[in-house]
Amino acid sequence: MADKPTKGLADVVAASTALSDIDGQAGLLFYRGYDIHDLAGRTTFEEIAHLLQHGALPTREQLAAYGAELVGGRKIGALAEANIAEIAEKQAPMEALRTLVSLAGGDDPDKDSNTPEANLRKAARLTAQQPILVARYHAARTGATIPEPDPELSVAANFLLQITGRTPGQHEVETFDACLVLHADHTMNASTFAARVCAATLSDMHSAIVAAIGTLKGPLHGGANEQVMRTLESLDPSAVAQSVRDRLAAGEKIMGFGHRVYKTEDPRATHLRKMSQELAEASGDDTYYRMSKEMEEVVFETKGLYPNVDFYAATVYHYLGIPTDLFTPVFSVSRMAGWTAHVIEQHADNRLIRPDSEYIGERGQKWKPLAER
Ligand SMILES: CC(=O)SCCNC(=O)CCNC(=O)[C@H](O)C(C)(C)COP(=O)(O)OP(=O)(O)OC[C@H]1O[C@@H](n2cnc3c(N)ncnc32)[C@H](O)[C@@H]1OP(=O)(O)O
Numbered sequence: 229m230a231d232k233p234t235k236g237l238a239d240v241v242a243a244s245t246a247l248s249d250i251d252g253q254a255g256l257l258f259y260r261g262y263d264i265h266d267l268a269g270r271t272t273f274e275e276i277a278h279l280l281q282h283g284a285l286p287t288r289e290q291l292a293a294y295g296a297e298l299v300g301g302r303k304i305g306a307l308a309e310a311n312i313a314e315i316a317e318k319q320a321p322m323e324a325l326r327t328l329v330s331l332a333g334g335d336d337p338d339k340d341s342n343t344p345e346a347n348l349r350k351a352a353r354l355t356a357q358q359p360i361l362v363a364r365y366h367a368a369r370t371g372a373t374i375p376e377p378d379p380e381l382s383v384a385a386n387f388l389l390q391i392t393g394r395t396p397g398q399h400e401v402e403t404f405d406a407c408l409v410l411h412a413d414h415t416m417n418a419s420t421f422a423a424r425v426c427a428a429t430l431s432d433m434h435s436a437i438v439a440a441i442g443t444l445k446g447p448l449h450g451g452a453n454e455q456v457m458r459t460l461e462s463l464d465p466s467a468v469a470q471s472v473r474d475r476l477a478a479g480e481k482i483m484g485f486g487h488r489v490y491k492t493e494d495p496r497a498t499h500l501r502k503m504s505q506e507l508a509e510a511s512g513d514d515t516y517y518r519m520s521k522e523m524e525e526v527v528f529e530t531k532g533l534y535p536n537v538d539f540y541a542a543t544v545y546h547y548l549g550i551p552t553d554l555f556t557p558v559f560s561v562s563r564m565a566g567w568t569a570h571v572i573e574q575h576a577d578n579r580l581i582r583p584d585s586e587y588i589g590e591r592g593q594k595w596k597p598l599a600e601r
């Protein structure tokens with residue numbers, strides 16, 4: 229008979245990875261051995277995607293080559309192109325992204341190959357295409373004409389330009405780039421696990437990424453950043469503390485708080501809080517930042533819970549002019565770097581992921597013909 233399952237697989241080690249590491253007690257996060265505090269604000273998203281997918285921070289030459297590969301990979305394939313307008317009409321952003329990435333798989337020249345070389349090329353194309361797909365989806369649903377991707381611009385700058393329709397300031401680009409760096413990988417989170425389970429059947433990278441996007445969408449995972457903003461919008465700024473206390477007393481979860489692994493402050497939240505404060509002050513209206521601080525105090529005082537990555541990311545994206553329902557797609561734009569690297573890692577040393585289950589149903593049932601049931 230099987231052992232009792234650990235609910236939610238808490239503390240179960242499900243894979244070996246050289247990509248990222250967390251110290252949940254100390255509140256530390258490392259990408260391939262580099263402390264996130266050393267990377268955030270100092271390295272670009274492109275450098276981090278290279279670090280995760282290729283195994284090392286790039287040299288100047290490697291970065292130029294990888295950057296050119298990303299720019300070349302931005303072109304949307306015919307299948308996605310032909311369907312984007314109808315998808316934008318009928319599907320919410322994360323559903324649309326799931327569908328569009330699936331269609332991009334059909335367009336990918338390496339779709340029938342899982343070799344390490346093909347996987348690296350697909351990883352770069354997925355990393356390059358996803359932000360364009362989000363921007364094109366947003367343009368299609370709003371009827372806006374968006375600027376063509378600018379080959380001179382980074383992933384962060386080009387995304388802000390295409391989403392907001394205006395040239396972003398230097399500080400905005402640096403802030404958003406740091407957000408992408410902070411979200412790029414996070415050990416065996418639910419969406420990465422989903423990607424690895426799929427990849428471990430020797431399925432292809434696009435299929436694994438579609439599984440990951442569907443998993444990131446849920447409000448207990450990446451979908452929480454959108455819900456944080458919805459909560460802020462629903463609160464009376466003069467009654468934040470009482471409303472949060474009431475919600476907690478009623479047994480509600482406050483989105484953006486708590487974490488399976490961190491038992492102290494999520495190191496990413498430390499950076500995002502500061503970014504939120506800076507952008508709030510620059511915007512001339514810091515209401516949502518002040519409300520967030522008040523929520524943070526009340527949730528800690530009442531439940532002892534810390535904000536996770538999604539909490540201050542919400543106001544950062546808001547102040548950057550990103551529509552609320554695109555917050556989770558933005559998470560996906562960044563996490564693509566990690567997911568693709570995990571698929572590469574899984575394929576490099578693969579074994580089918582197939583855990584056991586504990587049977588809790590009936591036994592000894594006697595079959596009866598339909599007429600007698
Ligand atoms: C990128 C990311 O995915 S970060 C996480 C994003 N998700 C959220 O912000 C959603 C809100 N948070 C949560 O639901 C949880 O904290 C999770 C999903 C992140 C972690 O879940 P778990 O490790 O399974 O913890 P679990 O949900 O069992 O919570 C443990 C206890 O803390 C409480 N708790 C946890 N998070 C919260 C919260 N945000 N608000 C209120 N109470 C909470 C639970 O109700 C539970 O209380 P109980 O023991 O009295 O029943």
Ligand SMILES: O=C([O-])CC(=O)C(=O)O
Pocket residue numbers: 413414415416417418488489536537
């Ligand atoms: O690790 C987790 O469970 C969730 C998380 O913070 C992430 O995916 O960034």
